[in-house]
Amino acid sequence: MCGIVGLFIKNPEMEKDLGKHLSGMLIEMSERGPDSAGVAIYHDPVPAGSAKLTVLAPDEDYSWHELHDGLKHVFGDDAEVIHHRDQAVIKVAASPALAQNWIQESHPELRVNGAGEVIEIFKDKGSPADFIDNFGLEDYSGTHALGHTRMATESAITTEHSHPFSTGLDLCLVHNGSLSNHNRLRQELRKKGISFETDNDSEVAAGYLAWRMQEGDSLDEALQNGLKDLDGFYTFAVGTDDGFAVVVDPIGCKPAVMAETDDWAAMASEFRAIATLPGVENARIWEPVPTRIYSWHRG
Amino acid sequence: MTNFDLKDNTVRDLNQALHQDSADKAEFVVSNSNGKHSIAVGAMYDSTVTVDGHAGYYCGGMNQNANITINGNAGSGCAENIMSGTVRVKGNASQYCAATGQGGLVIVEGDTSSRCGISMKGVDIVVGGSIGNLSAFMAQSGCLVVCGDAGEALGDSAYEARFYVGGKVASLGADCIEKPMEDEHRAQLKELLEAAGMGDVDTSGFKRYGSARRLYNFNIDNAGEY
Structure with a gap:
């Protein structure tokens, strides 16, 4: 089990409160991931x-x-x-x-x-609440962000094993699920020049997407190819310089809920994370259909 | 009428109230549900429970006798293992809605995602919209009515449950087949829709599906299907 959240701000007036809203969402996902927490925040481009x-x-x-x-x-x-x-x-x-x-x-x-x-990635062992305090997360402004709360199931609890994982310039991945073919895939990707620092399965998914995009795939194409090559159960959220994308594996047993208003678009493992957002009572709310790629981009 | 505002009360407070004799014939309204888990689980008496918002996992699970309405969406495992009474979801329900349900009636006015009615054992389920993949996997008894479409692998490895689908079926699971609609089935479908408050749904296009009974009789000729 893990919790993932994503928030994409559509109304520029809300950008100053990105960190505050992201923190509220992460806190709601604490029970799904008490071991470590991490965020990718897109703000203040150089x-x-x-x-x-x-x-x-x-x-x-x-x-x-x-x-x-x-x-x-x-x-x-x-x-x-x-x-x-x-x-x-x-x-x-x-x-x-x-x-x-x-x-x-x-x-x-x-x-x-x-x-x-644009991207800034912070992650740490420990509870999401401590993470939010230690990194002053509530004070961040920005256009969009992804977050992860981890309950480790297949590899150690360290900062290095925590999400999000970088998948290229201004790209990152957060993952809820488990991959069953990550050892073999890691070996194959190493031969193609992708380096890995941990034995974590999600890092392999990140490496896979990075490799596909180096080979010329668009993000959507890389995710489509991932549906063929990554064996396991997963909800992925991938951050890009101007938005993020969400995809659920073909069986679709890992949870994900999405919601959108005129002011924001959000995804989370559970609705209760989205319930913290302003104007949620008027949001359009739905679950992603397995294998369909959902993405938001700045226009 | 008793109000439980989940801003000020815990879900446990609510559920314990539903487990007391005093819950019989009583009305409960739950506000600020905000996707919290295990709302109105294990209700045992003929109570009326209205959840005024979206519910999280397992809402109405193990229900006996109570009539529970969710004025919003329900998370995974809504009405899981329901024994009797009704659970009505005004919005959509997430994965494995009414899983392993033994009796009672579960109504979803919107859609459900995957594995609706998985291993159902006597519950009746009426869905106003569509259902996701692997629904009614290993369903044993009871009826699943779907006014919209069904996802991939409907009724895989089912036993004696009946499935009525008004829309398209993406694919049937192993050993699930279309069966003729006799008068008995039309009457049953009509009765279930009326019980769900959907009596005005046009039933002329509904088809019936169920087990071909080739898997659970362990015919050696079917070994390849396992």
């Missing part, structure tokens, strides 16, 4: 040609100052490091690929959890 990375350090005492000095030296004085506990958002005037390569080579102790121009 200028074109710049990069925004979210990195995870080995511990909270990490020397962020040293990293900041290194970044300024290599990428210029306007490099930024904004840290929360053992995680930080880095902004530099360089392409995401260049920035990511530099981090991996100069600071191999850091794990890059997210990369692009």
Whole structure:
């Protein structure tokens, strides 16, 4: 069991409250996932040609100052490091690929959890309520976000095993379910050059989608191919720079509810997460049909 | 009439009230349900319960005697293992609605998702809209009436339950076949729709489905079907 939530703001006036609404949704999904929590928030894009990375350090005492000095030296004085506990958002005037390569080579102790121009990914062990407090989640503004509360069933409870998983620039995946062919698929994807840091099945799904999109698939095509190649039960929500997509496996036994008003569109494992949103009493509410891909994009 | 506002009361408070003698012939209204789980589970007396909003998992589960109405959608496992009485969902019901139900009547005015009536054992289910895949899997007895369409694999491995479908069936499950509509069946369908308050539904296009009885008799010639 796990809980997943997604919120896409349509009314710009609500963007300032994205974090508050996302937090309310995550709290409702605490019972589905008390082990760890994570979010991908899309907000405050860096200028074109710049990069925004979210990195995870080995511990909270990490020397962020040293990293900041290194970044300024290599990428210029306007490099930024904004840290929360053992995680930080880095902004530099360089392409995401260049920035990511530099981090991996100069600071191999850091794990890059997210990369692009908009996305910020935070995740941690522990209850969703603690996570919300520790990362000041309620104060975030933004256009859309995904969240996950994890009840671990097939691999360890660590920050690295927590969702969301990055699947490419400004892309991420949250997953409720379990995959049965992830070991074989992980081996095959490694041969194709996709790297994995954990034995988590959801990371394999993320790696699979990343590989398909590297091969030229659109997000919808990658998800369509996933329906053939990923064996198991799942509800996936995939965040993109301008929206998110939801798909449920052909058997469709993992839950998902969607709702939409003029102000927002939302998905969650259960309605009670959506019940926290303003104007929900007038929302159109439905369950996704298995294998059909639902997506919202900024116009 | 007793009001249970789930902002101020717990679901357990409500359910315990439904388990007391004093619930007999009493009326309960539940507000601020907001998708909470296990609302009005295990009701034992002839009570009237109105849930004024959307319910979460297992609403009306194990119901005996009570008449429960949900003025909204119901989450997974609505009326699971119902014994008697009625559960009416004004909106849509999620997965495995009325699963393993042994008696009583479950009415869904909207649609249900997958596995509606899975392993039903005597409950009658009337759905005003459509139902999802794998519905009535291993259904044993009782009737499932669907005014709209049925998803893939209707009635897979069913025993003696009857399925009446007004719309299209995406596919029939293993050993499920279409059967002739005799007068007896037309009368039963009419009676069930009337009991559900849907007596004005045109029944002329309904078809009946059920078990071909080739699987559960363990005929060795059918070994390939298992």
